[in-house]
Amino acid sequence: MIIAVDGPAASGKGTIAKALAVHFALPWLDTGLLYRAVGIGVLRAGGDPDNPNIALTACDFPDALLEDPALRSEGAGAYASRVSVHPEVRAALIERQKAFAAQPGGAVLDGRDIGTVIAPHADAKLFVTASPEIRAERRYRDESADNQDANHDAILADIIQRDKRDSERANAPLKRAEDADLLDTSDLTISAAVQRAIALVEARTGKR
Numbered sequence: 001m002i003i004a005v006d007g008p009a010a011s012g013k014g015t016i017a018k019a020l021a022v023h024f025a026l027p028w029l030d031t032g033l034l035y036r037a038v039g040i041g042v043l044r045a046g047g048d049p050d051n052p053n054i055a056l057t058a059c060d061f062p063d064a065l066l067e068d069p070a071l072r073s074e075g076a077g078a079y080a081s082r083v084s085v086h087p088e089v090r091a092a093l094i095e096r097q098k099a100f101a102a103q104p105g106g107a108v109l110d111g112r113d114i115g116t117v118i119a120p121h122a123d124a125k126l127f128v129t130a131s132p133e134i135r136a137e138r139r140y141r142d143e144s145a146d147n148q149d150a151n152h153d154a155i156l157a158d159i160i161q162r163d164k165r166d167s168e169r170a171n172a173p174l175k176r177a178e179d180a181d182l183l184d185t186s187d188l189t190i191s192a193a194v195q196r197a198i199a200l201v202e203a204r205t206g207k208r
Contacts, residue, residue, distance in 0.1 A: 001026065001106040002121070003201055004114035007128035008163050008174060009077065010135035012185040012193055016128055017110035019194040020201060024108070029100045031111035031118070032080065034093045036071040037061045039079030049082035052089070059092040074143065074158075081162045084112075087171040094118065112166055115177035124204040125180035126197055132159050134186045 003020055007013040014030055021028035041058030042049045049055055070076060083089050094117070101107050101119045109118060115125035130138075136156035143150035166174035176182065181200045185193045202208055 001123045001205055001207060002101050002119050003106070003108040004119050004122035004125045004177070004180070005108065005110035005128060005197075006112055006114050006116070006126070006174070006176070006180065007110075008112075008135070008166065009081075009159055010139045011128045011130045012138075012190070013110045013126075013128040015190060016126070016183070016185075016194055016197045017108050020197055021108040023198055024201070024207065026106055026108050027100070027103065028108045029097065029110075031093075031097050031109055031114065033066050033071055034096065035080040035084045035089070036076040037065045037068075038083045038089060038093070039081075040068070040070055040073075040076040041065075042083060043075055043079050049079045052086040055083040055086050056088045056092060058083070059089060074155075078158065078162070081165055085165065085169040085171070090171055112174040113172040115180050116175060117172045120177070124201040125177050126183050126200060127176035127180040128183045128185060128193075128197075130184060130186040132156060132163065135159055 001024065005013050005017040018028055038055060038058045038061070039049060041061055042055055047054040097109065097118045101109055115122055133156065136152060136159050139155050139159065140150055140152045143155065183193065183197055183200065188196065
Protein backbone atom coordinates (compact mmCIF):
# COMPACT_ATOMS: atom_id res chain seq x y z
CA MET A 1 0.00 0.00 0.00
CA ILE A 2 1.39 3.38 -1.02
CA ILE A 3 0.19 6.51 0.76
CA ALA A 4 1.03 9.92 -0.74
CA VAL A 5 0.86 12.96 1.53
CA ASP A 6 1.35 16.37 -0.06
CA GLY A 7 1.00 19.93 1.16
CA PRO A 8 2.74 23.23 1.86
CA ALA A 9 5.25 23.99 4.61
CA ALA A 10 4.04 23.77 8.23
CA SER A 11 0.70 22.27 7.23
CA GLY A 12 1.28 19.23 9.41
CA LYS A 13 1.86 16.82 6.55
CA GLY A 14 5.09 15.42 8.03
CA THR A 15 3.53 14.69 11.40
CA ILE A 16 0.52 13.11 9.72
CA ALA A 17 2.65 11.04 7.33
CA LYS A 18 4.78 9.73 10.18
CA ALA A 19 1.67 8.80 12.17
CA LEU A 20 0.18 7.02 9.15
CA ALA A 21 3.40 5.05 8.74
CA VAL A 22 3.25 3.91 12.36
CA HIS A 23 -0.46 3.08 12.17
CA PHE A 24 -0.20 1.03 8.98
CA ALA A 25 3.29 -0.36 9.77
CA LEU A 26 4.90 1.12 6.66
CA PRO A 27 8.29 2.75 6.04
CA TRP A 28 8.16 6.55 5.77
CA LEU A 29 10.15 9.03 3.72
CA ASP A 30 10.04 12.79 4.21
CA THR A 31 11.05 13.66 0.65
CA GLY A 32 11.56 17.27 1.63
CA LEU A 33 14.69 16.14 3.48
CA LEU A 34 16.24 15.22 0.14
CA TYR A 35 15.84 18.77 -1.09
CA ARG A 36 16.94 20.13 2.27
CA ALA A 37 20.09 18.00 1.98
CA VAL A 38 20.80 19.57 -1.40
CA GLY A 39 20.00 23.00 -0.02
CA ILE A 40 22.28 22.69 2.98
CA GLY A 41 25.04 21.34 0.76
CA VAL A 42 24.83 24.52 -1.31
CA LEU A 43 24.53 26.66 1.83
CA ARG A 44 27.61 25.15 3.47
CA ALA A 45 29.60 25.53 0.27
CA GLY A 46 28.64 29.18 0.03
CA GLY A 47 27.03 28.56 -3.35
CA ASP A 48 24.08 30.17 -5.10
CA PRO A 49 20.92 28.02 -4.77
CA ASP A 50 19.43 29.77 -7.79
CA ASN A 51 22.22 28.43 -9.99
CA PRO A 52 21.08 25.02 -11.35
CA ASN A 53 24.61 23.77 -11.97
CA ILE A 54 25.71 24.48 -8.40
CA ALA A 55 22.52 22.92 -7.01
CA LEU A 56 22.99 19.82 -9.14
CA THR A 57 26.47 19.18 -7.76
CA ALA A 58 24.98 19.04 -4.25
CA CYS A 59 22.59 16.20 -5.22
CA ASP A 60 25.31 13.59 -4.74
CA PHE A 61 25.09 13.38 -0.96
CA PRO A 62 25.43 10.38 1.37
CA ASP A 63 22.33 8.96 3.06
CA ALA A 64 23.87 9.82 6.42
CA LEU A 65 23.25 13.52 5.70
CA LEU A 66 19.52 12.88 6.04
CA GLU A 67 20.07 12.37 9.78
CA ASP A 68 21.71 15.79 10.22
CA PRO A 69 19.57 17.96 12.57
CA ALA A 70 20.60 21.04 10.58
CA LEU A 71 18.27 19.88 7.80
CA ARG A 72 15.35 21.02 9.97
CA SER A 73 16.63 24.60 10.14
CA GLU A 74 14.90 27.52 8.44
CA GLY A 75 18.01 28.15 6.37
CA ALA A 76 17.93 24.63 4.97
CA GLY A 77 14.21 24.97 4.27
CA ALA A 78 14.61 28.25 2.43
CA TYR A 79 17.45 26.89 0.30
CA ALA A 80 15.51 23.67 -0.33
CA SER A 81 12.62 25.63 -1.81
CA ARG A 82 15.04 27.48 -4.10
CA VAL A 83 17.00 24.47 -5.35
CA SER A 84 13.81 22.46 -5.89
CA VAL A 85 12.69 24.70 -8.76
CA HIS A 86 15.51 23.36 -10.95
CA PRO A 87 14.38 20.48 -13.22
CA GLU A 88 17.91 19.08 -13.08
CA VAL A 89 17.70 18.73 -9.30
CA ARG A 90 14.25 17.14 -9.37
CA ALA A 91 15.37 14.69 -12.04
CA ALA A 92 18.40 13.72 -9.96
CA LEU A 93 16.27 12.94 -6.91
CA ILE A 94 13.13 11.48 -8.50
CA GLU A 95 14.42 7.91 -8.91
CA ARG A 96 15.50 7.83 -5.29
CA GLN A 97 11.93 8.64 -4.26
CA LYS A 98 10.28 6.27 -6.72
CA ALA A 99 12.47 3.41 -5.54
CA PHE A 100 11.39 4.05 -1.95
CA ALA A 101 7.73 4.02 -2.96
CA ALA A 102 8.15 0.80 -4.94
CA GLN A 103 9.59 -1.32 -2.13
CA PRO A 104 7.69 -4.51 -1.22
CA GLY A 105 4.70 -3.86 1.00
CA GLY A 106 4.49 -0.19 0.13
CA ALA A 107 5.43 3.02 1.91
CA VAL A 108 4.30 6.44 3.06
CA LEU A 109 5.90 9.45 1.38
CA ASP A 110 5.27 13.10 2.06
CA GLY A 111 6.29 16.10 0.01
CA ARG A 112 4.84 18.42 -2.58
CA ASP A 113 4.55 16.28 -5.70
CA ILE A 114 4.11 12.73 -4.39
CA GLY A 115 0.57 12.21 -5.59
CA THR A 116 1.13 13.96 -8.90
CA VAL A 117 4.65 12.92 -9.95
CA ILE A 118 6.39 10.42 -7.67
CA ALA A 119 3.50 8.02 -7.00
CA PRO A 120 0.46 9.01 -9.08
CA HIS A 121 -0.68 5.39 -8.67
CA ALA A 122 -0.73 5.64 -4.85
CA ASP A 123 -3.54 3.76 -3.11
CA ALA A 124 -4.42 6.78 -1.01
CA LYS A 125 -3.55 10.44 -1.46
CA LEU A 126 -3.92 13.29 0.99
CA PHE A 127 -3.40 16.99 0.40
CA VAL A 128 -2.77 18.52 3.80
CA THR A 129 -3.10 22.27 4.14
CA ALA A 130 -3.81 25.13 6.56
CA SER A 131 -4.04 28.90 6.25
CA PRO A 132 -0.72 30.77 5.91
CA GLU A 133 -1.43 32.58 9.18
CA ILE A 134 -1.96 29.34 11.10
CA ARG A 135 1.15 27.80 9.57
CA ALA A 136 3.21 30.87 10.42
CA GLU A 137 1.99 30.76 14.02
CA ARG A 138 3.00 27.10 14.28
CA ARG A 139 6.42 27.76 12.84
CA TYR A 140 6.86 30.80 15.10
CA ARG A 141 6.05 28.76 18.23
CA ASP A 142 8.57 26.11 17.21
CA GLU A 143 11.30 28.62 16.45
CA SER A 144 10.76 30.94 19.41
CA ALA A 145 11.31 28.04 21.79
CA ASP A 146 14.99 28.04 20.77
CA ASN A 147 15.40 31.48 19.25
CA GLN A 148 14.30 34.64 21.07
CA ASP A 149 14.86 36.61 17.87
CA ALA A 150 12.22 34.67 15.93
CA ASN A 151 10.03 37.09 14.01
CA HIS A 152 6.42 36.15 13.28
CA ASP A 153 5.98 38.60 10.39
CA ALA A 154 9.18 37.43 8.73
CA ILE A 155 8.09 33.79 9.06
CA LEU A 156 4.68 34.57 7.54
CA ALA A 157 6.31 36.43 4.65
CA ASP A 158 8.65 33.49 4.05
CA ILE A 159 5.78 31.00 4.03
CA ILE A 160 3.80 33.09 1.55
CA GLN A 161 6.85 33.47 -0.67
CA ARG A 162 7.63 29.75 -0.44
CA ASP A 163 4.03 28.83 -1.34
CA LYS A 164 4.20 31.08 -4.38
CA ARG A 165 7.55 29.67 -5.50
CA ASP A 166 6.49 26.05 -4.98
CA SER A 167 3.11 26.50 -6.67
CA GLU A 168 4.34 28.45 -9.67
CA ARG A 169 7.44 26.47 -10.58
CA ALA A 170 7.21 24.95 -14.06
CA ASN A 171 8.48 21.53 -13.03
CA ALA A 172 6.33 19.43 -10.63
CA PRO A 173 4.59 22.32 -8.85
CA LEU A 174 2.89 22.01 -5.50
CA LYS A 175 -0.73 21.15 -6.26
CA ARG A 176 -3.48 18.83 -5.13
CA ALA A 177 -3.86 15.67 -7.21
CA GLU A 178 -7.33 15.35 -8.67
CA ASP A 179 -7.97 12.19 -6.67
CA ALA A 180 -6.44 13.40 -3.41
CA ASP A 181 -8.54 13.92 -0.29
CA LEU A 182 -8.23 17.43 1.15
CA LEU A 183 -7.35 17.69 4.84
CA ASP A 184 -7.37 21.22 6.25
CA THR A 185 -5.68 21.21 9.64
CA SER A 186 -6.23 24.90 10.43
CA ASP A 187 -8.71 24.22 13.22
CA LEU A 188 -7.64 20.70 14.17
CA THR A 189 -5.44 19.45 16.97
CA ILE A 190 -2.61 17.12 16.00
CA SER A 191 -4.54 14.14 17.35
CA ALA A 192 -7.71 15.09 15.46
CA ALA A 193 -5.79 15.66 12.22
CA VAL A 194 -4.09 12.26 12.52
CA GLN A 195 -7.38 10.47 13.22
CA ARG A 196 -9.00 12.20 10.25
CA ALA A 197 -6.08 11.18 8.02
CA ILE A 198 -6.32 7.55 9.14
CA ALA A 199 -10.06 7.56 8.44
CA LEU A 200 -9.52 8.99 4.95
CA VAL A 201 -6.89 6.35 4.10
CA GLU A 202 -9.05 3.54 5.47
CA ALA A 203 -11.99 4.78 3.39
CA ARG A 204 -9.83 4.77 0.25
CA THR A 205 -8.10 1.44 0.79
CA GLY A 206 -10.45 -0.59 2.99
CA LYS A 207 -7.47 -1.41 5.19
CA ARG A 208 -7.29 -0.84 8.94
